[in-house]
Amino acid sequence: MRRQFLLIISLITTLFISAQQPQFRAAWFSTVANIDWPSKEAIGNTALQKQEMIQLLDQMQALNLNAVIFQIRPTADALYPSKLEPWSHWLTGKQGQDNDVHYDPLAMMVTEAHKRGMDVHVWINPYRVTLNSQKIEDLAPNHLYRSHPEMFWKYNGQWYFEPGLDETRAWICKVVADIVTRYDIQGVHMDDYFYPYPKAGMQLPDSECFKANPRGFSNIEDWRRNNVNMVIKELHDTIKSIKPNVQLGISPFGIWRNDSHDPRGSKTRGLENYDALYADVLLWMQEGWIDYVVPQLYWEIGKEVADHAILAHWWAENRGKAKLYIGMSVGRMRPNKDEKGPWQTGNEICRQMRLHQQIPQIEGEVFFSLKSLLRNPVGICDSLKNDFFKEYVATPK
Secondary structure, three states: OHHHHHHHHHHHHHHHHHHOOOOEEEEEEOOHHHOOOOOHHHOOOHHHHHHHHHHHHHHHHHOOOOEEEEEEEOOOOEOOOOOOOOEOHHHHOOOOOOOOOOOOHHHHHHHHHHHOOOEEEEEEOOOEOOOOOOOHHHOOOOOHHHHOHHHEEEEOOEEEEOOOOHHHHHHHHHHHHHHHHHOOOOEEEEOOOOOOOOOOOOOOOOHHHHHHOOOOOOOHHHHHHHHHHHHHHHHHHHHHHHOOOOEEEEOOEOOOOEOOOOOOOEOOOOOOHHHHHOOOHHHHHHHOOOOEEOOEOOOOOOOOOOOHHHHHHHHHHOOOOOEEEEEEEHHHOOOOOOOOOHHHHOOHHHHHHHHHHOOOOEEEEEEEOHHHHHOOHHHHHHHHHHHHOOOOOOOOO
8 A cells, every 4th residue: 555655746846847848947057257167266277176066067957957058159259169269268277278278168168057957058149259458469370360350340349250251151150060060969058249249439340341342231220130130040050950859049138129119129228239230139139040039137126227026927928939048147136235226225126026927928948047046135036936937847849
């Protein structure tokens, strides 16, 4: 009788777990500027890098997270062995240096994450080549800039690929095809850095490229949007031609357009993807060029110019053919006795997640950044483990 009872309990438990809805529970695993990994102390130190990666993944597993978004190409470089782009200096200390790299960080991430029931989405930045802290002279001898400087321009202290060139799209697709072919990943991910964020009074240096190849456009802003549209569509087609099950996801700035500029836009008054970054995310979702979208809704509920609640509903209503997850800014939660804002006096992230539970189209959250989450501000990790993420569930497919 006892054996039958235990069998029944086991079956009920199995049915309960299998009946739970899939949910995307991820964190951005940032490598640029050594935000999350490797630590500055671990630069060039293979043993310490491996140890840190394992520790971070163990902590993610303890929170029942089921996906890691691993930044492997922060500045047209590589945190994996590549014949196309040089080793990242965030990993080795000097771009292109490989004498101290005795393993494949991406292969290790795939193995260790899968072992813990986590999907791996590789995070790349399509156009960025340097940060303000980097000099163009410090690029590795085998960097594409060295052989084809005409494919790049400088804006506000940083270097970028020229998005208007066919060669740029071909290169990005070639890099992604190499990654998708060689690694057992579940997704390719890009964030909000398409055209650079605008600097007041500074024009983008792409007028000559526009004149040389307008592709039928008379308006340079429409041409810029088309440049980004084409790279998204071509990346989608490239990925699906190699491994149809690998997803393409985008994490855009949280506002597509304000309704003051477009009746389809949100009741907000902030910077816009469409007009400032030339990223027409609405089109990509409608056309099915992306599998999921993670808008960065880094504002509190009730914020006048960009209300988290208004935007969560807007993205839910306009997600088109894409799955919807919400990007959360854990780093904003900093308890401070001298401040009385929503990020200091309460668990704003929990409040937002309870709102998401009321919106059926929202199927998960992504936290920025991993170390900010693991610091457990306002007890957010305890809330995840004891409330929101009590049990492990699979990711949506």
